[in-house]
Amino acid sequence: MAIIPNFPQRFLREHEIWHGNMGMDVRSGDGVEFLEFHRDFLRRALEWYNTQGLNPRMVEPWSSIPLEIKSHPRWSRRLQQAENRITRDLESFSSSDELGWFLQTSSLHNAIHVIGSEVFNDDDFGSVSLAPRSTLFYNWHGLIDNWWSQL
Template identity: 45%
Template structure:
């Protein structure tokens, strides 16, 4: 959709080499280790590429991660909506990041998004791994996939005593929301460290978030900002936590049927 001028040749070559070195991989059944390599490489790669992009004075809005896969892509014959639902609403079903990464590849989510984006935006480069990074859509796609990865990481780290999720919770797209099981408080900060960390909420009234309850980080009202959602075990009521005026405010909600399907509720 938007060609990035003067994109560094060494960065373009690096992405090309990574994929060429793995051209014999059966994407329908990737080997152990491939999924983690895929997720980690692209996280590091887009971080460095976007650092150059921003330092060069380019428009950051063009490379923002998609909040969700565009509906025109989701309706494509190649798109596996059931696989997407598992990645988004059942991240805990993946035991490791490698399992998550291999699933994103083997379910055709990654390939279909690239293929359909190339058709949708009439830009074949988006589907050519040799040159895709010089297009802004590449960062829309892989920023979204990295958010899927970070959402899995946050859930997986409940057992480590601290969990975090990245995305837009209040204003910026590089915010980090953390939860501490020790005092059950929530803090908001920035990945770049510019913004000081601050406590934005407390969920002690509702018990421990890491007790196995259904728990999601999701843009439940489609306003471009993420909310915290959980099912209260003793009442069966869903609660939503949304940051307003600098505070994480909780309220009971009733999920719409479509959202219930996404969360795989009984």
């Protein structure tokens, strides 16, 4: 829940451009591309982070979606059902592409960014162009990557 000091502009720009190129419609292959991009992005950004002498615990993956987010008034039944499908019925996804597609089209991915930015008072986390300089980005995307690893 902190801004990472001296975070490289190149990473912010790369993330913003990638999302800008995704478009509004999610097509076949976009789901796995979403997962692969973020896994690779996390790896490279965290390699940089680890050279900075910063606290590694700040960027550890969440083990689950925080209760503070799930207690927010905008946490809906639909978002809870989306989380339940992933955490209780992961085998219902026939492929990595379907999981990545679901994260995007169910609004779960974006809702965590938006609600989390409010709950944790971190405007960067809710902004596509600034999210990667927030430690919350690594907590959230680390959880997503862990879900994907279990598929």
